[in-house]
Amino acid sequence: MPPTVLIMVNAEIRIELKKGVADPEGANTKKALELLGFKGILGVKTVKVFSMELDMSAEEALAACEEMSRKLLANPVIQSYKIELK
Amino acid sequence: MPPTVLIMVNAEIRIELKKGVADPEGANTKKALELLGFKGILGVKTVKVFSMELDMSAEEALAACEEMSRKLLANPVIQSYKIELK
């Protein structure tokens, strides 16, 4: 049996709210921080990142992440996504 | 009245689960992707990012983010945080 080679890519899919979509969680976090006495916070936004270890080439990883985002991870009505290989 | 100058820093606080802490969110996302037919996924971790606009100097921002993470945003028992200015 040929040895199995594990190619590993680290990919990050970053899901952000589109411009103009209010971020209630960010707003809540801002409020909580201010109640704790923090000053000078102009805005807080929350971003969700899926960090993946993939057993494939960089090229395949990009394509897979693209498809994952379209099929599951982002809703285009409110979210945009960005893929980054590390 | 002297004009108010707005110094703005963009800071990102990135909160991750420490190694060894089971991540049900990542595990359930991985399972869902696999059920959709994606292959070669070795692991999925979810990372939470707070992206902040702060009205302060870079130095102050670093200190503030550090304190925010310790006091409210992260729990050192299971999470690690990383602060980045942009």
Place this chain on the structure above:
Amino acid sequence: MRDLMLDLKLAKKRDVPFSLYDIDIFSASDEELKEISSKLGLNLSLQEMKDVRAYFQSKQRMPTDVEIQSIAQAWSEHCCYKSSKVFLRENIFNTPTTDVLSKGDAGVMNFDDDYAYCLRIESHNHPSAIEPYGGAATGIGGIVRDVLAMGAQPIALVDPLFFGEPDLKEVPAGTKLPKYLIKGVVGGIRDYGNRIGIPTVAGGMFFDKSYTGNCLVNVGCIGFLRKDKLLNNSVKGVGDVLILVGGKTGRDGIHGVNFASAELHERSEDESRGAVQLGDPIMKEPTIHACLEANDKGLLSGIKDLGGGGLSCVVGEIALAGGCGAVVQVDAVHLKEEGLAPWEIWVSESQERMMLAAPKENTEAILDIFKMWDVPAVVIGEVVDEQKVTLYYKNEIIYELDLDFLTKGPEYCRPCAEAEDIPKTAVKKPQIPGDLSSVLLSLLSDPNVASKDWVIRQYDHEVRGNTVIKPLQGDVSHPGPADATVIRPLPGSCRGLAIAIGVNPWFAGLDPLKGGKSAIDETCRNITAVGGKPHALTDCLNFGNPEKPEKLYEFREALKGIGDMAKALNLAVPSGNVSFYNETTYGSVLPAPTILGVGIVEDIRKCVTTDFKDEGNPVYLVGK
């Protein structure tokens, strides 16, 4: 991987292709015995270590690391109630047994001719003080497993919570801000309870500065079952196999019980990482269904939940309860990650796991059910006649303990005395204040009095569609707090269960005996107020360090109050929980004897609520 053995010179690696050590306790001096206990995280006293030594001397062999770890689990305060058992026996175990069907992981009570309900409450204090979100969530997970282990469908959750003052802005090192804890605990209960679809219907929020370093998180669960489906947490006998189901086993939650059985201190954060977990409700939800389906089809002999002590406690207990022992293949356990030492597998407290005992011939049918629900299930051992547990790992015997020795942990009658140095302050009668409206306003805005609506509404208190009297009652535009909640557990029937909480730490702190009594009194009045008849009680006793005589005294007195009151009212207390060591470097907590009560409502259509209904209705005061 951290190898606890490396720096222990009395540990001798056995010549096998995995991690296994024989611990030479025979040649150990007293100092070395203490060192073994502390280095291995056993939390056993010198005398306990000597008892262990005596046992192995009689067996003429050294213990393995697996055995000694397992004994430490079984003998922890959390598992064997070594400081409280004498008092429980005296006051609680002899309470009335009217309508009690079983006292197991949860107490089971008669509901009607065909059905029963069960109840249990537990603390998850230390994990929540360290990691509030995960600690509270896994608390809910654990209490749900207790109810499930009786063969019951969980139908309601309750969550009495105790925190430091919410406005506090600075706290000592190693402690978390009350606000952070509150947000985390409520979030954990919300996300876990809502996700598994069990309504959180009652609870409480109590604020006092004594809880700042050590919040109390009590979680209770009510279950419902057909009487002929009642399971006891036990094997039926030889011919049964043991099937481990649910989540996989990992390094998480190792030494959780030892952590629960010691005081928190500044470094607890770092030392306790292993004991903290997040919980996976989406593994639990199908596990509930699968266990209930297997039970419904009559395939099971018994179920037991894996909580404190993990496999190490559950295997011995489920076997011994049926008068038997067990042989287990530890390498059959399904793991989250590779490289776990056998002792780690044996004591891991990974969440969302249950142990099933079933006749061997039912194995395939059971595994099929779990496969359908995508829940892992593996046969790990079988029941044997002799009351002994034997473990194999890769064909090597790594463990062989008599259950009589393992499960009959030590029992203490520790010194117990009222504190002397605290002078009894004469109670001062309050002056009637002049400016009543400002007093009223400050009273209403006190966190202990103000509406808990912001918490209650984050919990789905109506899922399952059976919450007929809700935690917030009255006119929908101006709802007020309920005294008790009512559930209609059986579609098509009008018989109901009223659920309420009672506790007052300020009373209990001043006078533990009366504090214990008043908790029951409050619970019963709450139940009566919706039209229920008090029927069963369960308690969660949160106290300080029992090695301090004055703390143990508080415990004993409160317990006596509870026992006396239950007997006087002829109410059963078929389950309960003790949580000691609720202390921080700057003081012990106010004692909190929490009571969860359940009442029977004959006809839910006759329930009443606290709100005034119509202008001109008369108002009566009853009692004295």
Place this chain on the structure above:
Amino acid sequence: MDTKDIKVCVLRIEGTNCEDETNEAFRMLGASVETIHLKQLTSDVSPALRRSLEDYHILAFPGGFSAGDYVRAGAIFAARMKSALAGDLQKFVESGKPVLGICNGFQILVELGLLPAMGKTMSDFPQSALYTNDSARFECRPTFLRHDNRGRCLFTSQIPQGKVLMIPSAHAEGNLKFPSDMQSKYLEKLEENDQIVFRYVNPNEDEVSYPWCPNGSISQIAGICNEGGNVLGLMPHPERVMFRFQHPDWTRSKECPDGAGDGRAVFQSVLDSVKKSF
């Protein structure tokens, strides 16, 4: 067709958790209901467990947290369904059979593209989103819904237009959103197609504000249907108010406690329309 011959499929995956009461709502009105797992429609289960979508007359997606909703509410269930059953589902809807989505079920229908599905039975990508409530919190509370449908929706045929019902809500993500550049166009279109079914109103019915609209939904929309009127999604839970004694303030009312609750009409309407047309 007799009510007892109407076959209802209540569909679940791990984390679905309102299936018992949804099942019970149809059952108590006389239908034949089966709760099944998605796997029974899609993958290799034993022949005894295997089911086919076309054998049912009504499909219901109950509430809960499918697969934990860790990615986004309803997204995982929808993606799994779409990848394995898109064709069957499309056929089911096109044959005029009713599909109901309550709470998480509504989120699933939106993620599937079955709602609002303007111009198509099932859009390739979601045309809307049910996003985090404005309060950023889970909200479990009584809500009042005004029935605004002019007659298209099969699930509300027995509810007069303008009637207000108390149907409770319990969700963290119920904030209906359209692409920001298309909001008014979509709204107009929905109105024109008679796709708006329920709107949140205050108990006194004048203006609408938090918490009576618990999520900040556009135009206070609580439920919409497709152009055919046979697919309904709504955030509040009609299955939780089948009886009066399930209402939050029933002890204040003079009505009989075990009379019909406000949610019953939704189930009754759809069963009657199936009875008539199949």
